[in-house]
Amino acid sequence: RKEVEQDPGPFNVPEGATVAFNCTYSNSASQSFFWYRQDCRKEPKLLMSVYSSGNEDGRFTAQLNRASQYISLLIRDSKLSDSATYLCVVNIGDSWGKLQFGAGTQVVVTP
Amino acid sequence: DAGITQSPRYKITETGRQVTLMCHQTWSHSYMFWYRQDLGHGLRLIYYSAAADITDKGEVPDGYVVSRSKTENFPLTLESATRSQTSVYFCASSESGSGGAPETQYFGPGTRLLVL
Numbered sequence: 260r261k262e263v264e265q266d267p268g269p270f271n272v273p274e275g276a277t278v279a280f281n282c283t284y285s286n287s288a289s290q291s292f293f294w295y296r297q298d299c300r301k302e303p304k305l306l307m308s309v310y311s312s313g314n315e316d317g318r319f320t321a322q323l324n325r326a327s328q329y330i331s332l333l334i335r336d337s338k339l340s341d342s343a344t345y346l347c348v349v350n351i352g353d354s355w356g357k358l359q360f361g362a363g364t365q366v367v368v369t370p
Numbered sequence: 371d372a373g374i375t376q377s378p379r380y381k382i383t384e385t386g387r388q389v390t391l392m393c394h395q396t397w398s399h400s401y402m403f404w405y406r407q408d409l410g411h412g413l414r415l416i417y418y419s420a421a422a423d424i425t426d427k428g429e430v431p432d433g434y435v436v437s438r439s440k441t442e443n444f445p446l447t448l449e450s451a452t453r454s455q456t457s458v459y460f461c462a463s464s465e466s467g468s469g470g471a472p473e474t475q476y477f478g479p480g481t482r483l484l485v486l
Binding site: 263267293300301302303304305346357358360361362363 | 479
């Protein structure tokens with residue numbers, strides 16, 4: 260079983276619509292959580308950290324459910340520029356910050 | 371602001387050859403990392419370094435060697451390339467947070483390696 264699992268998608272989303280997807284993690288000792296965005300053939304970039312109480316950054320909302328060991332990302336009012344692969348990333352808590360990456364969820368926003 | 375750079379960006383080599391991928395960062399970040407990315411696997415950690423002259427294995431270290439004589443450079447060497455090492459390689463760096471652990475990782479543009 261993978262440490263971090265994501266639905267690979269693609270999620271095809273009309274422009275302006277809302278899309279949400281989850282990521283599950285297996286290590287209950289995981290300390291911190293992130294969503295990274297990766298455009299085609301580019302490097303991953305931090306989108307947002309995920310806090311226990313949930314957090315928003317503009318049109319993006321991240322939630323953490325420790326009891327069920329999943330995090331979610333919701334994108335409102337989708338833009339064409341939101342088309343990308345979204346990587347779920349979990350820090351399992353080692354002092355040097357070992358990050359476990361999911362394989363990514365692809366989102367395609369269509370006009 | 372150059373940030374983090376990798377070279378070469380593309381490399382084709384043959385089985386059995388030695389290949390070195392370079393990574394250079396201008397931020398003086400303490401931590402540096404090497405990942406490989408393959409379809410269906412996501413990013414997997416090969417090696418990491420907490421500071422100059424301090425390196426350790428990640429999830430998939432076999433067949434790779436690293437060194438870090440200077441804070442800003444973290445080269446990755448494939449001692450004898452195999453076809454299974456065909457992949458996209460990303461270098462990343464991060465600074466230490468208040469507790470000493472790494473903060474957000476910043477990735478280089480990647481090196482696409484094809485081993486024939």
